[in-house]
Amino acid sequence: MKHYLSIDDIDSIPSWLSLAAECKKAPLKYRKLGEGKVLGLLFFNNSLRTRLSTQKAAFHLGMHCMTMNFGSEGWALEFEDGTIMDQGKAEHIKEAAQVVSQYCDVLGVRAFASLTDKEKDEAEMVLNGFKKYASIPILNMESATGHPLQAFADLITISEHSQKKNPKIVLSWAPHPKALPHAVANSFIKMMGQNPQFEFSITHPMGYELNQDLVQHIPVSYDQNKALKDADFVYVKNWSAYQPYGAVLNNDPHWMLTQDKLGQAKFMHCLPVRRNVVVEDRVLDGNNSLVIQQANNRTYAAQVALLKILESL
């Protein structure tokens, strides 16, 4: 039984990429694989792309979907062991995960970082709670510290649009009015960092250093202009500070990505994106934006992850 919790669960990137290409060409080819199987999708947070693309992927594989907004439709979950549950939480993850495992064959879970409790977020309290107590495979639909479906869709997109053997790819921080999680940035960094063919670097203002366990040997620059020079792909994303955890240190509009800064590079973003805050209209409306293709590839990323899970059952 295989999970898809992080990109570490991809056994072979080349074979996943070629499977994604195959699914994109013939989406219904594996429609018998999921027949009679139930995919439960549990949302602890809002979702547009993940919600619809994962259902679409399941549909391609012949699976039956049951979606549930856990917060508003179910019961508030307790994740701590040994608690006296006399407050707001009505159900413990131990029961919830075991119970749901009996109604589903695969379980998708979406649960963002709290950005207030670093320890719980790092421990992936919700995702790992389900992993620990469920008896079925778990599909990460964005967790506190990672978004592996997004990262795989991003990789598919880069592989489709790369015209060089060693493309230069830059992850650039951008301003945003709200504190956002690190999940997308984390998974993208892991995905890019493990491919030696990519010339990958990160740029962000001082203070926005990400988890150093992930960044490790990847070059980081505080000078956005220098970092973006001659880039082939610029991935823009806001994140809040990692230290102090979840803080919005500055919203310097000079970090917004402009067409001038982008030059001839391809523009990437996971969406939703705030126009003229994160990136200017000219970029999104220009020919070098890949954001719509990235979103389209979410379907095939989910389809490959589900397919690998189904094959492991």
Added chain:
Amino acid sequence: MKHYLSIDDIDSIPSWLSLAAECKKAPLKYRKLGEGKVLGLLFFNNSLRTRLSTQKAAFHLGMHCMTMNFGSEGWALEFEDGTIMDQGKAEHIKEAAQVVSQYCDVLGVRAFASLTDKEKDEAEMVLNGFKKYASIPILNMESATGHPLQAFADLITISEHSQKKNPKIVLSWAPHPKALPHAVANSFIKMMGQNPQFEFSITHPMGYELNQDLVQHIPVSYDQNKALKDADFVYVKNWSAYQPYGAVLNNDPHWMLTQDKLGQAKFMHCLPVRRNVVVEDRVLDGNNSLVIQQANNRTYAAQVALLKILESL
């Protein structure tokens, strides 16, 4: 590729009516037409009839449905061009519509009038936003200024129950505690007004004049009793003032429809209806009420609209 945005998108009313009759007799006859196709239903507002009847219609056509309450499950959408999105809106319609187009083959959208911003409502900001940026057919599940699925279901109902060649049909305003949109009235007026065989008129209190572009040559009376005389069908509906836009000018209970006023006419309403405010119990519980049949015909109206869309793909 055909949309169903307004009743203007009906190419031939007689052929749509006969197709509706055919679908009603043999609901699953066209169940192969939608096989492998995905219908996305995006709700920006509450819905009972539209939500269930459109899913039922899709089921009859073999389509796969994905429903989503956009407001609570997705991201607040920005519709203006060029905005600096540093406030509450997290995603722009340009991205949302393009993205969703990749996950669905047909897209239903329900988005009521704001009743506060006449210009945006008249421009059908939400519906036309999706139409402009989506690359797939759009199905109007009630928009700011029209409800063409309701109007077609109403026409089916009238055609089933009319015993005259030239039935007299009256649209009568009724009191209501809240400000309601003009969508149902608008589409009904357009539908009735374009059929020269119908003797169609409107009655409402002074001040509740609707958009004159729609009403045009249709007789309007401020005298409800006179207007209802010898009617064959009385369609009752509240709407707020068009000028000043969205105002509740009066709630005169004398405008409530009673059995005495109805006489031998058939009673119609789109539902939901407030009993003993809009219409008295005796009418709704009497044999001349067609409201349940109207609601039933919503399934076949949606089925025909979807069928025409599917044929155009």
Added chain:
Amino acid sequence: MKHYLSIDDIDSIPSWLSLAAECKKAPLKYRKLGEGKVLGLLFFNNSLRTRLSTQKAAFHLGMHCMTMNFGSEGWALEFEDGTIMDQGKAEHIKEAAQVVSQYCDVLGVRAFASLTDKEKDEAEMVLNGFKKYASIPILNMESATGHPLQAFADLITISEHSQKKNPKIVLSWAPHPKALPHAVANSFIKMMGQNPQFEFSITHPMGYELNQDLVQHIPVSYDQNKALKDADFVYVKNWSAYQPYGAVLNNDPHWMLTQDKLGQAKFMHCLPVRRNVVVEDRVLDGNNSLVIQQANNRTYAAQVALLKILESL
């Protein structure tokens, strides 16, 4: 046409039990029975097990499901006759039930007790409102006074784990921070009480007497320790007072079920359960807990109820 409103709608318990066992062994055996049929699931309250297990059961029977959170997605319903609906309620149960009957073949309804209006709760205002005006079979997914799907799942679980001809079964009240309905306790009592082979009794603190019409000749003890002695199955559940209706009289932690009290008996609870308030961790995490099996049997309880309904159409 058969409903499943209460356990009184079970025509033969032995045949339902053997059908449940058959469905559990071969879940898809009757998958043709529901083909082309639509199950509507209307939720007036939150739900995890019922929501997912009923959909799973419908999937096993080949039915198509449409779920709806009536409160947040539809219109507030009026249930009184003759009301002037000028307040918050937008639609009357008369219309809602008739309308929904046209879109579905079977209708599941979940509507908890208000615990404030005893008369309306006892009259099963919501459930019976749908029963009265709908023209299709109604499936009770927990109503004000009963939860017959849970009670049947409980019976399946007991029948699977009973090693005696005359097991001793005890229903024990437990503390809880919130006022909870009587539905689960009521249906369990009815289910147990009508089986002469069960040695069934109830224990609760003074003041927590349940509806005497249900309890009748069943032994009730205020002494939990004495009641639990030599029990084979201990079903733990909180409920609020029946008189004064809905009151929380005490939360005496001594009534929490502990492993010491449980002894060798099997532990049962409908879930969700508050750990270390209703029952201590050791019990739930021990080998004698049947709560996960009970939840699993919810699927087969629903499947048998739906199967019987489908056969009656």
